Amino acid sequence: MGLVCSSREEMQKMKNLGSIGSSGRLSAEECEDNEEISKLPISTFQSKEEEIERKKMEVREKVELQLGRAEEETRRLAQIWEELEVLDDPMRKEVAMVRKKIDLANRDLKPLGLNYQKKEKEYKEALEAFNEKNKEKAHLVATLVEMLTESERQRMKKLEELCKTIESMSLKP
Secondary structure, three states, X not given: OHHHHHHHHHHHHHHHHHOOOOOOOOOHHHHHHHHHHHHHHHHHHHHHHHHHHHHHHHHHHHHHHHHHHHHHHHHHHHHHHHXXXXXXXXXXXXXXXXXXXXXXXXXXXXXXXXXXXXXXXXXXXXXXXXXXXXXXHHHHHHHHHHHHHHHHHHHHHHHHHHHHHHHHXXXXX
16 A cells, blocks of 8 residues: 555656646756655665565565475385385385295205105005016915925825834734
């Protein structure tokens, strides 16, 4: 509102400048007014410059305040990010360690599994061979038992014959 009033005053003084006395010369009072009028635009300009500078400083302060807030928020977000990293990190390390152990176990299991299959096949073959030999042995044992039984029977028979022969010789005097 102060600017509007000063602009009106300026216009009034400018009008007064235009109305020079009838003699065509300015009176001392008019000269003072004239100087005042020429100083008026300068003071108006200076007051506007001061107002611009003041607003510029206000804007600068607001921008600096916003920058400060943004920097603080950036620090907070960085801190939160670090906390998140710390939370994820142990889990990632543990998971990676367990996965590595699983991979090592799989690597160890593969040749062991192949070895197991090979040994199992060998075991089955050996068991089959064992069972066949066992059957063969059982058959041979059975045959041996039969042969021994037959041999004993024949020997007993021969002994009985020999005993009869000796008895018959002993009875004949």
